[in-house]
Amino acid sequence: MSLGRVPCILVINGPNLNILSIREPSFYGFKTLEQIIDILINQVKKIGIQLQHFQSNCECKLIETIHSAIDRIDFIIINPAAFAHTSIALRDALIGVHIPFIEVHLSNVYSRESFRHSSYLSDKAEGIICGFGAMGYELALSAAVAYLKNQNN
Ligand code: DQA
Numbered sequence: 609m610s611l612g613r614v615p616c617i618l619v620i621n622g623p624n625l626n627i628l629s630i631r632e633p634s635f636y637g638f639k640t641l642e643q644i645i646d647i648l649i650n651q652v653k654k655i656g657i658q659l660q661h662f663q664s665n666c667e668c669k670l671i672e673t674i675h676s677a678i679d680r681i682d683f684i685i686i687n688p689a690a691f692a693h694t695s696i697a698l699r700d701a702l703i704g705v706h707i708p709f710i711e712v713h714l715s716n717v718y719s720r721e722s723f724r725h726s727s728y729l730s731d732k733a734e735g736i737i738c739g740f741g742a743m744g745y746e747l748a749l750s751a752a753v754a755y756l757k758n759q760n761n
Contacts, residue, residue, distance in 0.1 A: 614658050615756050617749065618681040619648060621663040622670060622689035628714075635715040637741045644742045648749050657753060667695060674701040683752040684709035685745065692717075692727040699728040708755060710748040713738035 621641060624631060629640040645661045652659050660681070662673045670691070677684065684707050691698050692711065702709055709729075716739030717724040730736050735751060737744040 614656060615682045615760070616658040616660060616680060617652070617683045617685060617752050617756075618673075618677055619645065619659065619661045619745070619749075620670060620673060620684060620686040620688075621661070622687060622691045623665040625687060625689055626663050626665065635720075637714060639742045644745055647742070648745055651746060651749055652753070655753065657756070659749075667691060667697060671697055671701045674698075674705055674707075677707055678705050681707055682756055683707065685712060685748045685752055686710070686729070687712045687714070687745075688727075688729055692729055693723055694728070696728055699732065702729060703732055708734045710734055710751060711736045711738075712744045712748050714741050714744060715739060 625641055628636055628644070629638050641663060648661075649659050664670050664673070670688075674684070684702070686702070686709055688695065688698055688711065692713070711727065711729050711733040717727075718738070727736075734755065737748050740747060
């Protein structure tokens, strides 16, 4: 990779994902968000890619974090949680910063209530991963690393 700096992937998690492990584990599993992020940090440790993480229950803070990614972040992995189904503002922020992103959902949103079947982000994402629980983040990270390698070779 030849970016002139260490490539950096930003993982963003939206509302209620800070209470993973307690929250509806039949949908979201028993791992805490901290455990999931530790796994991701280990995944990139040896390959010279930096990983940052941000979680908020607040739409405004998520948008401001996306804005602050300009010129710093090369790829975003985002679980927008319920904001996937409601937030045009989050969609506009992601479009506005021109940073490629993957949308992740722990649960298979298509096997759940119909209001979870649509996302304001999906058509702008490089890809979507849902239904694989915490492993979905690892899959997304592998795909993001491959994307960056491909782009910079
Ligand atoms: C979720 C799915 C959303 O519908 C829900 O509102 C969440 C979590 C998931 O990871 O499966 O908060 O994004």
